[in-house]
Amino acid sequence: MNRKMKKCIVLLLGVFLTIGLFAQNCEQLEKENVALKNIIEQNKNEISSLRNQNQVLEKENIYLKEALNLRTSNKETNIQDFVFKINKVEGSSADGKIIIEGLVENIGEVSSMRVASVEIIDPKGNQYKTYTIDVGNTGGAIVDKFQRQIPLKFKIEVDKIVDEMPILAAIVIRTRDRNSFYEKTGVLKNVKVDWK
Numbered sequence: 001m002n003r004k005m006k007k008c009i010v011l012l013l014g015v016f017l018t019i020g021l022f023a024q025n026c027e028q029l030e031k032e033n034v035a036l037k038n039i040i041e042q043n044k045n046e047i048s049s050l051r052n053q054n055q056v057l058e059k060e061n062i063y064l065k066e067a068l069n070l071r072t073s074n075k076e077t078n079i080q081d082f083v084f085k086i087n088k089v090e091g092s093s094a095d096g097k098i099i100i101e102g103l104v105e106n107i108g109e110v111s112s113m114r115v116a117s118v119e120i121i122d123p124k125g126n127q128y129k130t131y132t133i134d135v136g137n138t139g140g141a142i143v144d145k146f147q148r149q150i151p152l153k154f155k156i157e158v159d160k161i162v163d164e165m166p167i168l169a170a171i172v173i174r175t176r177d178r179n180s181f182y183e184k185t186g187v188l189k190n191v192k193v194d195w196k
Contacts, residue, residue, distance in 0.1 A: 077186035079175050081108025082146075084154070086171065086188055091164060091195040098128075098158045098193060100171065103151040104135065110148060115141040116183055118156045119172040122165040132157040164195050 075086040088101040098120065106113070115133045122128075133141035136152035143152065171188040 075188050077188050079184045079186035089191050089193050091193045096161045100156040104154050105151040106146040106148050113143050113146045116174045116176050120158055120168050121170040123169050128158050130158040167192050
């Protein structure tokens, strides 16, 4: 064999070796690429799962904050065995209404309770009476068997409000046992109103 032939053979062997190594390198890179794609997909699934868990926890957090706000009140009155805690008094300028929300808790024996009426008195001495009362989301003001130490949410709506008063001089809550006409009264004084 002559020299040129040997060079050609060596060159061809070099090219085939390079192609063979390149092919092996490509296969290895493809395998690594597939493995990385799988890892990325797993990470995407984990991120999605964590986002869903975060959304659930955020909703729970909002609910628990609202429950805590209902349970923490600086305005309360006792009417015999019932404690009324006010934690939100909000006025609506557009509707001419004041909404009073809070919790009522029975600290006595299991019994019935009816909120007979509620009056608010503004600083000028004007009185507004209402019978629009919802206790325990029942749509009414009567609780037949009010269990001990289980607070119920209440909502009182007073309409036909003319002036936007910054505070209520008094909130007068009258209750009675369902079978009685004897009313018991509780008064909350100087309650701030948030107008919207």
